Amino acid sequence: MLARIDLDHAMHPLPGSPPVRWRISDELVPYEEAVAVMETEVAAIAAGRADELVWLLEHPPLYTAGTSADAVDLIEPDRFPVFSTGRGGEYTYHGPGQRVAYVMLDLKRRRQDVRAYVAALEETIIRTLESMNVRGERREDRVGVWVRRPDKPPLADGSVTEDKIAALGIRLRRWVSFHGLSLNVEPDLSHFTGIVPCGISAYGVTSLVDLGLPVMMADVDIRLREAFEETFGPTRTDLA
Numbered sequence: 001m002l003a004r005i006d007l008d009h010a011m012h013p014l015p016g017s018p019p020v021r022w023r024i025s026d027e028l029v030p031y032e033e034a035v036a037v038m039e040t041e042v043a044a045i046a047a048g049r050a051d052e053l054v055w056l057l058e059h060p061p062l063y064t065a066g067t068s069a070d071a072v073d074l075i076e077p078d079r080f081p082v083f084s085t086g087r088g089g090e091y092t093y094h095g096p097g098q099r100v101a102y103v104m105l106d107l108k109r110r111r112q113d114v115r116a117y118v119a120a121l122e123e124t125i126i127r128t129l130e131s132m133n134v135r136g137e138r139r140e141d142r143v144g145v146w147v148r149r150p151d152k153p154p155l156a157d158g159s160v161t162e163d164k165i166a167a168l169g170i171r172l173r174r175w176v177s178f179h180g181l182s183l184n185v186e187p188d189l190s191h192f193t194g195i196v197p198c199g200i201s202a203y204g205v206t207s208l209v210d211l212g213l214p215v216m217m218a219d220v221d222i223r224l225r226e227a228f229e230e231t232f233g234p235t236r237t238d239l240a
Contacts, residue, residue, distance in 0.1 A: 011111055014109050065085065163206035
């Protein structure tokens with residue numbers, strides 16, 4: 001089996017497919033409201049009643065539990081609301097300063113390959129970071145995007161410390177994706193201490209601001225859209 005880094009990361013749609021709708025919410029969106037919108041949109045996309053959609057937003061502080069979540073990884077269950085979700089993965093934090101992208105694509109119009117889809121999402125994040133002179137890397141044994149931290153003490157085995165800057169969690173229904181990715185721009189990193197993020201305790205989390213890049217969310221959105229179009233194809237602004 002090919003490693004994710006060796007897969008074809010292009011997931012462009014079939015010729016003649018309409019551009020992906022690109023929606024940005026400026027206000028914090030409650031998690032349950034976001035899930036309800038995703039359910040409606042995914043059903044419409046699967047039925048051919050709506051074009052594909054990428055929805056960028058921020059949530060109020062909360063934890064989500066994926067289908068592989070272990071209760072022992074929820075260190076502070078009373079700190080923030082906790083939501084069970086049907087996406088893959090374990091516990092994740094969402095909150096202000098973190099760009100969440102809910103990606104609703106019809107893989108029947110693209111490629112019905114879940115590993116290739118995950119690799120394409122990682123590639124989108126890696127290209128977004130590269131445009132800001134940050135080297136993001138994938139790890140075959142850890143989904144998400146990571147940055148090396150030579151400025152921090154090495155790990156116990158002497159290897160370079162790594163921090164997670166972006167998380168992925170996906171779900172498919174009738175080959176239409178939902179949930180997606182989260183990129184840490186300027187969240188309160190102390191909020192991650194209430195969980196073991198993604199069940200991985202050996203590594204930390206970071207953000208663009210933590211790495212010394214005081215970027216605005218709007219700037220990140222522009223770069224994320226450019227990287228998405230390189231990997232997944234054209235978009236159009238959605239005014240809904």
